[in-house]
Amino acid sequence: MKITLQKLVDNKLFEWSVVVVIIISALLIGAKTYQLSPWVEQIILFADWAVTLFFLAEIMARFIACENKKRFFKNGWNIFDTVIVVVSLIPIQDSEMALLGRLVRVFRVLRMVSIIPELRILINSLLKAMPQLSYVMLLMFIIFYIYGAVGSFFFAPINNTLWGDIATSMLTLFRVMTFEDWTDVMYETMSLYPLSWAYYISFIFFTAFAFLNMVIGIVVNVLDQEKTAYEKMLAVKKHKLTQLDRIERELKDLKKLLDKTHKNP
Structure with a gap:
């Protein structure tokens, strides 16, 4: 059974x-x-x-x-x-x-x-990558905090709604990182600080490009390890099933032999 x-x-x-x-x-x-x-x-x-x-x-x-x-x-x-x-x-x-x-x-x-094993591998990879990702997230938070403080110091007089305090500035920077109408924010500050474009470009480089690629690299590396482990597990399970099939056939043959022996003592 x-x-x-x-x-x-x-x-x-x-x-x-x-x-x-x-x-x-x-x-x-x-x-x-x-x-x-x-x-x-x-x-x-x-x-x-x-x-x-x-x-x-x-x-x-x-x-x-x-x-x-x-x-x-x-x-x-x-x-x-x-x-x-x-x-x-x-x-x-x-x-x-x-x-x-x-x-x-x-x-x-x-x-x-x-x-579905493929979905299971993806979730397991994400969970196993979390310890490594936490350090990347911590570094990203530090970058957000520094840029948020600088943005609040310089740009609060221009737009207090977007740069009034460090928390609001970090939220605005998240909008910049996700490219949600970030050029409107940049052009607004460039009216008073023409070189403020360097602030946004450097921030986008660090967060949207460098850190995002770090996250992708970590997840892909763990995903490859999970796939390798899953393939090994499948090979072991296939070997066990093959052995069980062989044992089952041998038991059937033995049963037939015993039946013949009982019929022809």
């Missing part, structure tokens, strides 16, 4: 079936935001419970197919899937916690990440 369920869980058709059900779940959530007739709401309610029961069967199949049951709950995605499914089973539609029930069903769409 475990071997059969393992083959089912690893089957691409099963994986995409789960994806289709997640999409249906998302459509049901979207449909609930419209004004619907009572009979349509009843159909959606039955469909929602059918989706929940499908997810329950799917998570149970994955749990039974897992070789090490303790290791199953060491995986954060498995814990997330289990919590979502278990909370979805609680009948809180007509209670004060109805809002919580709706929110949990909204988060079921996130199960798309736990089901």
